[in-house]
Amino acid sequence: MVNPVSGFYKKTKEQKIKWLSANYLADDSQSITILKKYWNSDEALQKLHDDFIENTISNYYLPLGVAPNFLINDNLYTIPMVIEESSVVAAASNAAKFWLNKGGFKAQVLSTIKNGQVHFNFFGNVTDLETYFAEIKPTLISSIDAIQKNMKKRGGGLLDIEFINITDTLEGYFQLHCTFETGDAMGANFINSCLEVIASTFKNEAQSFQPFKISEAYPEIVMSILSNYVPDCLVRAEVSCPVSKLNVEGMDGAIFANKIVRAVAIAKATPRRAVTHNKGIMNGIDAVVLATGNDFRAVEAGVHAYASKDGNYTSLTHAKVEKGIFKFWIELPLAIGTVGGLTNLHPLVKFAFSLLQKPNAKQLMEIIAVTGLAQNFAALKSLVTVGIQKGHMKMHLMNILNGLNASEIEKTEAVEYFKKHPVSHSAVVNFVTNKRT
Ligand code: MEV
Numbered sequence: 428m429v430n431p432v433s434g435f436y437k438k439t440k441e442q443k444i445k446w447l448s449a450n451y452l453a454d455d456s457q458s459i460t461i462l463k464k465y466w467n468s469d470e471a472l473q474k475l476h477d478d479f480i481e482n483t484i485s486n487y488y489l490p491l492g493v494a495p496n497f498l499i500n501d502n503l504y505t506i507p508m509v510i511e512e513s514s515v516v517a518a519a520s521n522a523a524k525f526w527l528n529k530g531g532f533k534a535q536v537l538s539t540i541k542n543g544q545v546h547f548n549f550f551g552n553v554t555d556l557e558t559y560f561a562e563i564k565p566t567l568i569s570s571i572d573a574i575q576k577n578m579k580k581r582g583g584g585l586l587d588i589e590f591i592n593i594t595d596t597l598e599g600y601f602q603l604h605c606t607f608e609t610g611d612a613m614g615a616n617f618i619n620s621c622l623e624v625i626a627s628t629f630k631n632e633a634q635s636f637q638p639f640k641i642s643e644a645y646p647e648i649v650m651s652i653l654s655n656y657v658p659d660c661l662v663r664a665e666v667s668c669p670v671s672k673l674n675v676e677g678m679d680g681a682i683f684a685n686k687i688v689r690a691v692a693i694a695k696a697t698p699r700r701a702v703t704h705n706k707g708i709m710n711g712i713d714a715v716v717l718a719t720g721n722d723f724r725a726v727e728a729g730v731h732a733y734a735s736k737d738g739n740y741t742s743l744t745h746a747k748v749e750k751g752i753f754k755f756w757i758e759l760p761l762a763i764g765t766v767g768g769l770t771n772l773h774p775l776v777k778f779a780f781s782l783l784q785k786p787n788a789k790q791l792m793e794i795i796a797v798t799g800l801a802q803n804f805a806a807l808k809s810l811v812t813v814g815i816q817k818g819h820m821k822m823h824l825m826n827i828l829n830g831l832n833a834s835e836i837e838k839t840e841a842v843e844y845f846k847k848h849p850v851s852h853s854a855v856v857n858f859v860t861n862k863r864t
Contacts (some may be wrong), residue, residue: 435483443484475772480824491718491775492516493782496523498531499664499797506798507779508714513822515710519798519807526666527807532800534664534793540586541660541762543618543653544765545603545626551644555594556601559636559646560590563629567603571621577615584612585621601646603629606659611788613721613764615653622651655728657760658736662789664796665756666804676812679848684753686811687746687804691755694742704803705734708743708757711802715795719783720769720776726761733760744803757800761792820850827855837862 429450438446444459452458462485467473477483491507494516497504506523508516526532549556567588575584586606593600603625607618626648639645673680694704709727716723734743746755763787769776780786786794809815824845828838841858848854 439855440477443482454836472774475774479769479772489717491779494519494523494801496521496527497519497794497797497801498527499794501531502784504784504794505714505782506794507718507782508711508798509717510710510714511709513826514819515714515802516778517822518809518818519711519714519801522805522808524628525804526801529666529668529672532664532666532797534662534797536789536792537661537663538659539608539789540675541607541609541614541618541657543605543607543622543651545605545622545629545651546604546649547601547629548599548647548649549601549644550599550621551639551642553594555636555638555642555644556646557590557770559633559639560603562636563632564588566632567625567628571624574617574620574624577678578609578612583608583612583614583617588625609764610863611765612767612789612833613725613762614767615722615725616767618653619651622653626651633759655725655762656732657729657762658733660760660762661758662761662792662796663756663758664793664800665754666800667752670748670751670753675756675808678812679755681748681751683808683811684748687755687807688748690807690811691742691744694744696727696839698740701734704806705731707745707806708759708799708803711798711800712759712761712795715798716763718776718779719763719765719791719795720773721763722768723759727758728765729762744800755800757796757803758794759799761795763791763795764788765791817849821845824850824855827852828859831856831859833859 432446434850435446437444444462448459450458465485465488467476467486473486476486489511490507492510494503494508495505497506506519506813508519510516568585571585578584586608589604589606591602591604593602605618606626607614607621609617617667624759629646630648633639633645633805670680670684673683675683678686691704709730712730713723714725716726730743731740734740743759744755744757746753748754765786770780771777783791784793806815809818824841825838827850828841833841836860840862841855844858845855
């Protein structure tokens with residue numbers, strides 16, 4: 428039985444590892460060796476990574492890949508992607524190439540409004556509360572002058588504070604719903620700082636509001652936090668071309684286009700398919716969000732909530748054929764930034780921004796939406812033609828070979844052999860075993 432540890436965070440990295448080793452890894456010195464193998468020999472670089480979070484003991488690598496040939500709004504991009512799933516970058520590259528000579532992708536930011544709420548209780552007279560809010564609103568706004576100063580210079584800041592009565596759903600529950608523009612920043616810290624000051628002003632000023640004094644019922648702050656549901660921070664990306672240009676895998680273009688439209692309709696019809704359909708989209712989106720140092724949990728949460736905004740979880744992409752033109756598009760919320768957070772700190776994030784030609788937040792929203800659309804197109808293209816496993820297993824081949832500790836010669840021979848034979852785990856094991864006997 429391991430004893431609890433106190434002040435763990437105060438220990439040095441070596442001491443932390445020693446503690447882990449003594450308490451959990453006594454029989455596994457290999458793990459400790461591996462932990463240290465993943466330390467960067469450049470001490471300053473390692474220190475930078477150590478300081479991102481608490482209790483860092485090592486680095487956890489994920490591959491950083493690039494998907495070239497993305498024509499977006501007539502600019503050619505190579506998109507950085509961080510992901511562990513073997514087929515994702517290949518699929519994105521494939522879709523980029525496919526649309527390259529068909530006009531590429533068009534993308535457009537539709538809105539950029541973020542939001543957050545001060546959640547509070549009030550069990551007194553609601554009319555008093557409404558009067559108080561109307562009176563206090565200018566003071567609430569001016570209470571964040573100092574915090575907003577720089578954001579305002581960059582064209583952002585608080586847009587409005589709305590009073591919302593949610594007592595129909597939860598007794599005594601109200602919100603100050605605050606909307607913001609945050610420019611090129613994702614803005615989480617800015618929004619949360621504003622909300623906390625607004626909340627304390629709202630609470631403090633209430634002490635001298637006469638009707639509250641008389642009734643002895645005051646608003647009680649529960650919490651103040653931004654919302655990751657950002658349905659007014661939207662981006663749209665699309666591709667289109669005549670169906671005659673869509674001949675794929677020997678399939679007639681019109682038939683292929685109709686199959687894609689049907690596949691999207693199926694994702695719209697049932698959450699079981701929609702979740703997987705959208706998961707494929709998020710393969711692309713998360714990979715770019717991670718590569719650019721953004722918060723993929725925030726994006727995931729917001730996107731999936733948006734996918735169910737009408738009460739049913741449904742497809743994020745849409746497709747139609749009209750007058751012989753195939754159109755395929757996505758619309759989704761993306762609260763991301765190109766300044767602040769890890770963006771100025773992580774050397775590989777800096778690389779990602781250089782590679783993307785230093786996009787602003789809106790351009791990055793467009794790039795990310797396009798990657799999601801491309802990923803969905805690539806998945807559906809395989810699914811409605813040859814099936815997903817052909818490409819997946821081809822990409823997974825190297826993982827299987829590495830799992831079998833294959834030599835470089837074995838790998839080269841296996842790659843050659845499996846160009847003409849279906850890849851499965853057992854087929855690869857047999858291949859390697861035969862080579863070794
Ligand atoms: C796998 O990571 C993603 C797919 O399942 C997406 C889809 O089914 O559309 C291939």
